[in-house]
Amino acid sequence: MHAAPHYDFVHATAAIIAILALLSGLTLLLVKQVHEQVRAYAVQSVFAAGYTLLVGIDRVDAALIVLAVWTALIKVIVIPIAIDRAVTRQVSEHEVPLVVQVPMSLLIGVTLAGLAYWSASALPIHGALLPSPALGMPLSLVLIGFFFMITRQNVISQIVGLLTLENGVFLATVAIAPGLPFAIGFLLLLDLLPAVVFYGVFARLIAARAKTTSIEDMAVLRG
Amino acid sequence: MAVWLLIMLALPLAAAAAGAAIGDRPVSGWLSAVAAVGSFAAALVVVFAYHVVRGRDALDSVFFLDGLSGVFLIAVAFVYAVVALYSVGYLLPGIGHVRLRRWYWALLNLFGLALLATPVIANLGVLWVAVELTTVVSALLVTSEGSDQSLEAGWKYIVIGSAGLAVGLLGIVVIYAAGVPTLGDHYTPTYNTLAHAAPHLNGSLVRAGFAFVLVGFGTKVGLVPMHAWLPDAHSEGPSPISAMLSGALLAAALYAVLRMGAIAQLAVGPTYVHVLLLVFGALSLVLAALFTLRQTNYKRLLAYSSIEHMGIVSLGVGIGGPIAAYGAFFHVLVHAAGKTLAFFGAGDLVSRYETREAGGVRGVIRAAPFTGVMVLLAALAITGVPPFGIFALSS
Numbered sequence: 001m002h003a004a005p006h007y008d009f010v011h012a013t014a015a016i017i018a019i020l021a022l023l024s025g026l027t028l029l030l031v032k033q034v035h036e037q038v039r040a041y042a043v044q045s046v047f048a049a050g051y052t053l054l055v056g057i058d059r060v061d062a063a064l065i066v067l068a069v070w071t072a073l074i075k076v077i078v079i080p081i082a083i084d085r086a087v088t089r090q091v092s093e094h095e096v097p098l099v100v101q102v103p104m105s106l107l108i109g110v111t112l113a114g115l116a117y118w119s120a121s122a123l124p125i126h127g128a129l130l131p132s133p134a135l136g137m138p139l140s141l142v143l144i145g146f147f148f149m150i151t152r153q154n155v156i157s158q159i160v161g162l163l164t165l166e167n168g169v170f171l172a173t174v175a176i177a178p179g180l181p182f183a184i185g186f187l188l189l190l191d192l193l194p195a196v197v198f199y200g201v202f203a204r205l206i207a208a209r210a211k212t213t214s215i216e217d218m219a220v221l222r223g
Numbered sequence: 224m225a226v227w228l229l230i231m232l233a234l235p236l237a238a239a240a241a242g243a244a245i246g247d248r249p250v251s252g253w254l255s256a257v258a259a260v261g262s263f264a265a266a267l268v269v270v271f272a273y274h275v276v277r278g279r280d281a282l283d284s285v286f287f288l289d290g291l292s293g294v295f296l297i298a299v300a301f302v303y304a305v306v307a308l309y310s311v312g313y314l315l316p317g318i319g320h321v322r323l324r325r326w327y328w329a330l331l332n333l334f335g336l337a338l339l340a341t342p343v344i345a346n347l348g349v350l351w352v353a354v355e356l357t358t359v360v361s362a363l364l365v366t367s368e369g370s371d372q373s374l375e376a377g378w379k380y381i382v383i384g385s386a387g388l389a390v391g392l393l394g395i396v397v398i399y400a401a402g403v404p405t406l407g408d409h410y411t412p413t414y415n416t417l418a419h420a421a422p423h424l425n426g427s428l429v430r431a432g433f434a435f436v437l438v439g440f441g442t443k444v445g446l447v448p449m450h451a452w453l454p455d456a457h458s459e460g461p462s463p464i465s466a467m468l469s470g471a472l473l474a475a476a477l478y479a480v481l482r483m484g485a486i487a488q489l490a491v492g493p494t495y496v497h498v499l500l501l502v503f504g505a506l507s508l509v510l511a512a513l514f515t516l517r518q519t520n521y522k523r524l525l526a527y528s529s530i531e532h533m534g535i536v537s538l539g540v541g542i543g544g545p546i547a548a549y550g551a552f553f554h555v556l557v558h559a560a561g562k563t564l565a566f567f568g569a570g571d572l573v574s575r576y577e578t579r580e581a582g583g584v585r586g587v588i589r590a591a592p593f594t595g596v597m598v599l600l601a602a603l604a605i606t607g608v609p610p611f612g613i614f615a616l617s618s
Contacts, residue, residue: 124427125400142393149386158382165386169393176400179408180348201363202378
């Protein structure tokens with residue numbers, strides 16, 4: 001009789017985290033300032049780490065708990081600070097030119113989330129603690145990340161979009177394959193660091209050359 | 224086998240470390256060339272001395288080799304070896320236009336290491352890491368000429384490539400999840416493990432997983448419509464790097480698709496995998512051929528030709544059957560050799576004529592007979608004129 005309340009509490013907490021993670025993804029579409037986008041990513045990563053921690057505690061899996069701590073350290077603290085220091089402070093303008101304006105972006109974002117949930121409902125899979133369809137929220141983040149990258153013509157925004165997409169894949173891994181060997185999860189997280197360093201190098205090169213992080217003018221190569 | 228595999232991977236790693244420590248000195252280039260040729264020799268020993276046709280694990284299932292990995296291993300090892308040799312000359316003062324010389328050799332050898340590891344890694348998660356490593360390293364090499372165009376090309380490449388690979392990783396995760404009911408929560412996702420359990424994998428999940436893998440890794444292969452990065456990266460990078468991208472990277476990424484396609488075929492039958500490969504292959508072949516016709520930049524033309532050739536290989540595998548598969552895999556080898564030669568020739572033309580526009584290149588046979596003959600032979604080889612390999616395949 002004691003198991004039921006625990007079960008309900010854990011599942012309810014996971015559902016709330018999933019909703020908050022999805023909302024943080026949609027929030028990205030609302031903000032125009034570069035540093036706000038980086039913060040929105042950090043908040044989203046808090047939920048990614050929180051969900052991993054919850055699954056780790058529920059399964060009594062030390063590897064997942066360590067992964068959650070690493071996720072928090074790298075995605076919530078190290079990466080946002082690194083991006084901020086590497087580029088954001090070097091340029092004078094911080095507002096990102098939008099290909100699609102905010103109201104329409106939000107509408108498309110919600111539609112993409114609906115599409116993700118509809119697609120995921122066709123897959124016969126149960127996620128760790130998440131309400132069905134388990135892949136709905138992670139796939140939503142993947143699609144929102146793609147959309148964000150395509151419609152924000154700024155190097156930092158595109159990095160944030162890419163990292164959002166990666167957060168979606170990470171959450172999918174924890175949701176449907178929490179037993180994936182720790183070494184692989186750890187490798188993937190480590191792999192993110194050099195990738196972000198390389199993105200940072202690129203972003204700095206672009207910013208140094210044009211004194212802007214906008215990529216509106218990067219359209220010489222066509223056809 | 225394990226010893227030779229380790230030698231094959233240790234040589235580029237050591238050369239990368241030496242390149243990082245020594246920097247832009249001739250000795251870095253020669254060390255890299257020796258390491259790359261040594262790796263190629265070790266790859267040949269691994270493939271031919273150990274009869275890999277039936278598939279073998281090595282080093283406690285860290286590595287896996289079969290006929291499929293053997294073909295792709297030879298292709299990438301050959302291209303890495305000849306690119307390292309060619310780069311020694313290309314980086315001489317006044318020849319190539321490489322500005323990022325300090326890190327060129329370290330990055331080239333890391334690129335080679337990741338490419339060599341891809342066809343022999345047993346664990347699908349680690350295979351993904353190897354392919355991801357190729358992206359971050361080669362994107363910097365693409366920008367190493369330091370022009371605005373190369374920066375644009377490198378940025379497009381790293382963003383599109385990384386996004387594609389994230390989707391590829393999602394595919395691996397979904398395929399892993401398909402095995403959980405049979406193999407348990409904690410299992411190592413090696414090819415052998417999944418292949419043995421294939422008849423019991425969840426079919427819907429395997430189908431979804433392979434679709435993600437095809438779109439994700441297909442981005443790195445340059446399959447249409449995920450090819451947007453490829454013409455820019457191939458045309459704006461230094462020519463040896465263009466050769467490496469075209470002859471080795473596309474092949475390595477295609478290997479990842481085919482390796483996971485093999486698991487999907489065992490799980491859900493060949494039709495699903497074949498149809499997807501046929502569709503993407505045909506689309507790539509037709510659209511790349513159309514784009515090729517309007518190119519005036521000869522390096523860009525070669526890039527579209529690479530998309531076309533990857534489309535042909537995908538079509539060959541998609542048609543199915545041993546003869547089509549033989550043709551497709553042989554095509555990987557002849558494309559690697561022919562396209563590498565073509566990009567080497569293009570590199571020499573860029574150095575001599577200071578332009579990538581075909582209209583600005585005249586009288587090559589008189590000005591540089593050796594380069595002219597080589598470019599002509601390469602063009603004939605990749606367009607399938609007899610007696611070259613692609614003609615033999617089509618007949």
